[in-house]
Structure formats: structure tokens, C-alpha cells
Amino acid sequence: MKFAVVQFGGSNCDRDAAYVLSELCGVDTDLVWYKDGISPSYDAVILPGGFSYGDYLRAGAIAARTQVMDDIRRHVKEGKLLLGICNGAQICAESGFVPGVFTINAYPKFVCRPVYLKVETTDSPFTSLYREGEIIQLPVAHKEGRYVTSDPLPSELLRNKCVAFRFCSPDGQVDPEWNPNGAALNITGVLNEQRNVLAMMPHPERASEKVLGSDDGKRIFESMISYIEQHG
Amino acid sequence: MLYTVKISISLKEGMLDPEASAIRHALLNLGYETDDLRTTRVYTIRFNAADKNNASEKATKMCERLLANPVIHSYSIEVMG
Numbered sequence: 001m002k003f004a005v006v007q008f009g010g011s012n013c014d015r016d017a018a019y020v021l022s023e024l025c026g027v028d029t030d031l032v033w034y035k036d037g038i039s040p041s042y043d044a045v046i047l048p049g050g051f052s053y054g055d056y057l058r059a060g061a062i063a064a065r066t067q068v069m070d071d072i073r074r075h076v077k078e079g080k081l082l083l084g085i086c087n088g089a090q091i092c093a094e095s096g097f098v099p100g101v102f103t104i105n106a107y108p109k110f111v112c113r114p115v116y117l118k119v120e121t122t123d124s125p126f127t128s129l130y131r132e133g134e135i136i137q138l139p140v141a142h143k144e145g146r147y148v149t150s151d152p153l154p155s156e157l158l159r160n161k162c163v164a165f166r167f168c169s170p171d172g173q174v175d176p177e178w179n180p181n182g183a184a185l186n187i188t189g190v191l192n193e194q195r196n197v198l199a200m201m202p203h204p205e206r207a208s209e210k211v212l213g214s215d216d217g218k219r220i221f222e223s224m225i226s227y228i229e230q231h232g
Numbered sequence: 233m234l235y236t237v238k239i240s241i242s243l244k245e246g247m248l249d250p251e252a253s254a255i256r257h258a259l260l261n262l263g264y265e266t267d268d269l270r271t272t273r274v275y276t277i278r279f280n281a282a283d284k285n286n287a288s289e290k291a292t293k294m295c296e297r298l299l300a301n302p303v304i305h306s307y308s309i310e311v312m313g
């Protein structure tokens with residue numbers, strides 16, 4: 001089993017993601033410079049957080065139009081796993097891997113703090129090791145994280161079980177008070193229809209060890225590993 | 233022939249524009265009451281095209297493929313000549 005963490009100019013969570021995967025989860029993980037392309041040998045690809053291309057134009061817009069995305073499109077088409085975290089989520093949306101867009105926060109400032117998330121579905125390769133409705137804590141760190149979608153509507157995404165995570169209170173109330181960026185229906189983790197792409201704004205790689213305050217994020221990576229083990 | 237094209241990208245009607253709200257608030261602090269304020273990003277681009285129509289077509293493609301995100305943006309194109 002082999003994971004790739006793609007590095008763009010301006011990625012800055014690439015090493016954290018690779019560290020969690022290789023050191024904490026024990027899987028073979030390569031950091032891959034975007035110009036080197038993604039070979040078909042990888043089982044899963046991570047698009048990490050950061051500020052690719054300085055967030056110029058729109059966050060993720062320029063990275064989404066680089067050549068490596070053709071490789072990643074092929075990878076996704078083959079049914080393999082793609083996880084986009086923060087800037088990676090913005091790149092996933094800009095590439096059309098998931099519907100909608102992550103745009104400037106309702107209160108237009110950088111927000112960096114731990115938040116509570118409700119696990120909306122465990123029926124995905126990324127969330128199978130959680131319990132349905134479980135409340136987890138992960139940090140967010142973004143200025144362009146407000147999820148907006150019109151086709152499908154946010155309510156349709158929820159109904160179709162294409163929402164993995166929503167912002168909530170510590171006891172699981174999903175309401176605007178606990179929404180750090182104004183995202184539609186508090187949505188902050190979106191799955192594609194085929195369920196092999198997850199785009200999420202919170203940082204699971206920053207919450208994968210107890211010493212960092214929470215290891216709730218680690219099960220995303222472990223879910224992926226378990227899925228790959230089962231599906232080859 | 234070289235054409236100069238002005239491409240304006242704005243948020244679609246009804247889309248939340250946090251930057252515009254902040255600016256509107258700042259204007260209010262200076263004593264200016266406003267009914268509405270919207271932000272638009274303008275790109276002035278010069279490139280080769282066969283004729284005016286072709287310049288407009290090329291600019292449309294630029295919007296569709298990169299400059300605008302159809303989920304939130306609308307755009308207008310003006311071929312300046």
C-alpha cells in the first residue's frame with residue numbers, strides 16, 4: 001500500500017500529513033512534487049493544506065489547473081482514494097471532484113482554532129471507523145472555507161449522504177452559532193457521488209496524536225488504510 | 233491583430249460578499265450611508281485574435297476555464313479594440 005502527498009509551491013501541511021501516515025499509521029508514503037506527476041502505483045493521494053500559488057485568483061484555483069491534476073483525475077476515475085485537506089479541499093472543489101466551492105469566510109478573517117464536528121456518515125472510505133453522529137474535535141485554519149453549493153443544493157448533499165462532517169456544538173447541535181465560517185448548513189466535509197473523494201476544511205493531520213490535544217483526526221487516515229486493505 | 237479585452241468578474245446576485253460588507257461598514261464609519269456596495273474584479277488583457285468576435289470567444293473561454301468559478305461568479309466581457 002502506498003500513499004502520495006502532493007506538494008505544490010506554497011503547500012505547508014504536506015510534511016505533517018506524510019508524518020501522520022508514515023510514522024503514526026505505518027504506511028509507505030511519498031512526498032511528490034507536483035511537477036513529477038502521480039504514478040498509477042499509488043493507492044491514495046492526499047492534497048495537503050497550505051497556500052498554493054499564494055491563494056492568488058481564488059484559493060486552489062491555479063493548482064487545480066496544473067498538469068498533475070490530469071494524473072489525479074485518472075486516479076479518481078479508477079476508484080482510488082483522494083483526500084483534500086484545507087487548501088487541498090479548495091483544490092478538489094476547483095477541480096470539480098466535489099460539487100460547490102470553498103470561498104471567503106462570512107466574517108472575512110483567517111480563523112484558526114479547534115472546532116467540533118459531527119460525523120454525518122460512516123458510509124465512506126474516509127469515515128468508516130467513526131460512529132454515525134459521533135462528535136469529534138479538529139482544528140480549522142483558513143480564510144476561504146465557507147462552503148457554497150447550488151447544484152446540488154446543500155440539503156440534497158445531506159440527503160444523499162455526501163456530507164461527511166458538519167460544524168456543531170460540543171454536544172452535537174448543528175446551528176449557526178458553532179459555524180466558524182458561514183458554510184451552508186455548517187457543511188465542511190464533502191464526498192463525491194462515488195464516495196472516493198473527500199474534501200474537508202478541518203485538519204485531521206493536526207489532530208492525530210493525543211499530545212497535540214486530540215487524535216480524533218487519525219481515524220480518517222486509518223479508515224482509508226482499512227478500506228484499501230479490504231479492496232486491494 | 234492585438235485586442236485589449238476587459239473582463240469583469242462579480243459575485244452572482246444574492247451571493248454573500250463579506251469584503252463588500254466590510255467596506256460598506258467602513259464607509260458608514262466615515263459618515264457615508266450606502267444602499268448597496270458590490271466588489272468586481274477587472275482584468276485587462278491584451279492578446280492576439282483574428283477579429284473582434286474571436287477575441288470575445290477567447291475571453292469567454294478564459295472565464296470558463298480559469299477566471300470565474302461558475303458556482304459563485306458571473307462575468308462580462310468588453311472588447312476594447
